[in-house]
Amino acid sequence: MERAAIGILMLETNFPRPLGDIGHLHTWDFPVQKRAVGGASAQKVVHEDPRALLDAFIQVGRELVADGCRGLTTSCGFLSLMQDELKDALGVPFASSSLMQIPMIEAMLPTNQEVGVLTISKDSLRAEHLQAAGARGDVPIEGLPRDGAFATAIFDDLPDIDFTSCQTEMSAIAQKLVSKHESVGAIVLECTNMAPYAADIEKLTGLPVYSIVSFLNWFQAGLAPMRY
Structure with a gap:
């Protein structure tokens, strides 16, 4: 079996992960290795300071590297x-x-x-997060609205998610983004759980949409180049 080049530092969650989500193994055309970081809930990472969990992330990251992963990522923007x-x-x-x-x-x-950004929590996504990403x-x-289907499922860690309602919410915030900001020529999805809706957002807006899936496909291409 081919060893995974990419290791994913996962949040400790139970909510569903449909095809296209970072946590669904069939999202990827290459092997990945996932490992949850204890105590790293969506609530703590988004609404609190995730740097309090730094040591836990380092420990799990080193385990993935020891298992052969040559590049690492996370499951939260x-x-x-x-x-x-x-x-x-x-x-x-x-x-x-x-x-x-x-x-x-x-x-x-x-x-x-x-670029315009769609996020799970506009109130929590600050300039500091963007600048740390370069x-x-x-x-x-x-x-997205905190009381909507998507955010509720993620932050309350629910066992089920209403995919149709989430599609409606994604379309609404994408339309709001491009209506308020005519300068937006492309969209980046901050949340790794938004990638299943990327095609719907592209169809609605007519703009290129980039997600964790587009990012990791590029990342993998350098870590394990195709042999021709």
Whole structure:
């Protein structure tokens, strides 16, 4: 069996992970190795300071490296706050957040366009998170409602999720983002659980949509290049 080049530092959760989610193994055309970080709930990572869990992330990350993973990532975009600490502690390429795609995408867009971000929590996503990912701190942001189907399932760690209601919510915030910010020429999905809805958002807005899936496919391509 081919060894996994990418190890995923997972939050400790029980909510469903449909195809397209970072936690669904069939999302990937290559092997990945997942390992949960004890105590790392969505609530603690998004609404509190995830750096309080740094030692736990380092420990699990080192286990994945010892098992042969040559690059690591996480299952939450808010973990950009630990990008520098974890890449140095783990000693391998580390991609903490899909937000890290923003500078590269903006370099490709016309100069009058910019990236817009969709997040699970607009109130919690601060300039500090964006800057830690190498992005501008003032990119346009829209977030899902805390009492909606998507955020409730994630933060309350529910055993079921209403996929249709989540699709409706994603479409609504995407429409809000592009309506408020005509300069948005591409969209980045902060939350790794949003990737299953990327195609719906692209169809609605007509804009390129980048997620943790697009990011890790690129990441993998360097860690384990195709042989031709």
